[in-house]
Amino acid sequence: MKDNVIVWFRQDLRIHDNPALYEACRSGQVIPVYILDDHAAGDWKMGAASRWWLHHSLIALNKSLGGNLRLFKGDPSLTIAQLAQETSASAVYWNRAYEPWRIKRDSNIKLEMQKQGYTVQSFNGSLLWEPWDITKQDGTHYKVFTPFYRKGCLNAPAPREPLPPIELDSIVPSSTPFDIDSLQLLPKIDWDSEFYQHWQPGETGAADTLSSFLNTGLAHYRDGRNYPAKPYISTLSPHLHFGEISPNQVWYASAHTALDTSSEDALDCFHSELGWREFSYYQLYYNPNLPEKNLQTKFDRFPWKTDSSSHLSAWQKGLTGYPIIDAGMRQLWKTGYMHNRVRMVVGSFLVKNLLLHWQHGARWFWDCLLDADLASNSASWQWVAGCGADAAPYFRIFNPVTQGEKFDSEGDYIRQYIPELSNIPNKYIHTPWELSTEELLQYGVVLGETYPAPIVDLKHSRNAALEALSSIKEA
Ligand SMILES: Cc1cc2nc3c(=O)[nH]c(=O)nc-3n(C[C@H](O)[C@H](O)[C@H](O)COP(=O)(O)OP(=O)(O)OC[C@H]3O[C@@H](n4cnc5c(N)ncnc54)[C@H](O)[C@@H]3O)c2cc1C
Structure with missing residues (x-):
């Protein structure tokens, strides 16, 4: 009999190319869980629009997991400890997040669970390069984008290729109903009605958005991306933020398309925008006060x-x-x-x-x-x-x-x-x-x-x- 492994979903609301889920499926029976933690987030708890997205994304993820996603609200350290006990889990896996409040919270949970004898493993599921892997020759970190990306990232080992698909036959059935409304994520005023026309949260929506961009946007991206009325941008940002698609999937799929369509120039520009995303995370990692304090x-x-x-x-x-x-x-x-x-x-x-x-x-x-x-x-x-x-x-x-x-x-x-x-x-x-x-x-x-x-x-x-x-x- 395989061990039970809790997979704690956070900003990786997908089943494909999800390192934590992938490793959990290989090593045990999976208990998938999402915990809404407004407390530790403090001033940076999710805004109203993000909550709308999260509501729909969790519904999509639960469907992909055969209706077995466990939902919770509150302090993850208590929730995870209790769930681990109830399900006799031996391990907890998650993909890393980089917000200062999450780093602090997750490090504490890791330490505490390890003390109690659980195996705790975290993975890189949302960045092409970990911040600590990109340093200057003198060991300090970059402050300027172009050298960060061109010298640091592009000279580092290439991003990990997307993982092979997994079999989801080892998920432990959930005995509690998936009560998404208990999270109260949707706005109370009717302000979101147009969102439905523009967006399809979830992994399928992310894959469709990527595919449509590769078919019609990528080749025109370098110049076209500046014109707000033109359809040459990817609009992948909310999907990437919630981890419904990994940057690795986007990086390699766009590279394949560019090779087939001789759009290397457009690809270089598109990849460098993904590079700006990496640089933002890098800056936040090295400057945890970035949201509140002027860097200069x-x-x-x-x-x-x-x-x-x-x-x-x-x-x-x-x-x-x-x-x-x-x-x-x-x-x-x-x-x-x-x-x-x-x-x-x-x-x-x-x-x-x-x-x-x-x-x-x-x-x-x-x-x-x-x-x-x-x-x-x-x-x-x-x-x-x-x-x-x-x-x-x-x-x-x-x-x-x-x-x-x-x-x-x-x-x-x-x-x-x-x-x-x-x-x-x-x-x-x-x-x-x-x-x-x-x-x-x-x-x-x-x-x-x-x-x-x-x-x-x-x-x-x-x-x-x-x-x-x-x-x-x-x-
Ligand atoms: C004032 C301001 C606030 C912003 N706030 C956010 C934010 O909260 N969340 C967010 O994802 N982006 C933010 N951006 C960056 C950028 O505007 C969006 O990522 C981009 O418009 C998303 O559209 P897209 O997916 O079509 O991008 P594309 O042009 O198709 O680019 C592909 C991906 O690269 C990343 N990317 C592109 N440009 C940037 C950039 N300048 N910085 C960081 N990542 C980038 C995004 O993940 C994006 O999805 C902000 C930019 C400005 C000027």
Whole structure:
């Protein structure tokens, strides 16, 4: 008779290429479990959009596990110890997670369970390279992306190839019903209705999304990825965040497709974006304060505005009067996602034109993004604000009008999310205020009524940002 092994699912909600599950299936009878732990997560417990995704992803995972996923809520150290006793398990396996609160919690659980005689093993199920495997020649860690990725990662041993499929005939049947509603993950207000049109959480949805990207997006990715109305990005981020697909599966599947279609150039670009994901985790691992503290401490003196409420609320609601900003913020609210180019532009606008602290933005994204990820969100906001490790220089201020004109020249993205501007001609779609009141009326727009007038002047706010920056330089 084989031993019982608890497999603790976390951000690896898949059965394929899941190292912990794979090893457990080889060595024993599997007891699969998911535990919602809002307590240890503290300030970074999952936001509303992530909870929606998790709800559906767990349903999909439970189906793949033949209805045998055990669900719990609370302190995992107690849950696992109790479950191990009840099921006479001899081992606990999980795939590693890298949030500081998880590292702390998991290390304690490992120690405690080992003391009690259990075998505890953790595996790499969500990164291409472990942070501690990528170091400079002098043993220190990288601070800048390009050398991290090109010298560090690409010269390290290649990422592990996806594991062979497993037989799931060794799962111990669950005696308790799968009560997903007990986790209370779905929003109480009806705000998620559009999510269903855009997303299919779960491993099948992840595989379909990857396959559609490989068929139609990858070859155009290098340039196409900058245009928010074009279908050349993968939209894999929530699937990757919840581990419904591994980065290894994505890395190797895209490499095979690129080889078949001679798209090596596009592949290099796509792989380097996966590299940014690795770099975000790397930064979080070496800077556990990344979500809360400026990496460049001189930004601690930055004179952020404190009377934030009206501008912040206009930004959150997509009512700033700058069409590309408003389209992005509305895309986020409606679909739980925002295109990367637009994330950078709305981030720059919040931090540089409105002079609001990047943490306001990071918090709002945390609640609204389906792919909200502590590593990528924190590292990206620090990058946008200019205070991160390898950040966009603070003086590089995205101009929302020129960004819109360059990357959405026909206004397709704007019209999709701001229907009240849909009749405005392309020439003015990014600058409706340049039309006269009569002309605007012709297109059904009354500035300040049907669509807001710009809430700040771009030139003045840019100068104010540069002045604020020079104040921290001189201090
Ligand atoms: C202010 C700001 C906040 C962000 N917050 C998050 C977040 O919470 N979660 C998140 O997953 N990404 C975040 N990103 C990074 C990026 O915008 C998204 O990963 C990307 O838009 C997801 O779309 P996609 O899957 O189509 O990406 P693709 O372009 O198809 O890229 C493939 C994968 O590579 C990874 N990736 C791509 N770009 C980046 C990047 N710049 N940084 C890290 N990983 C990247 C993602 O896992 C993505 O799914 C943020 C970016 C900014 C500017």
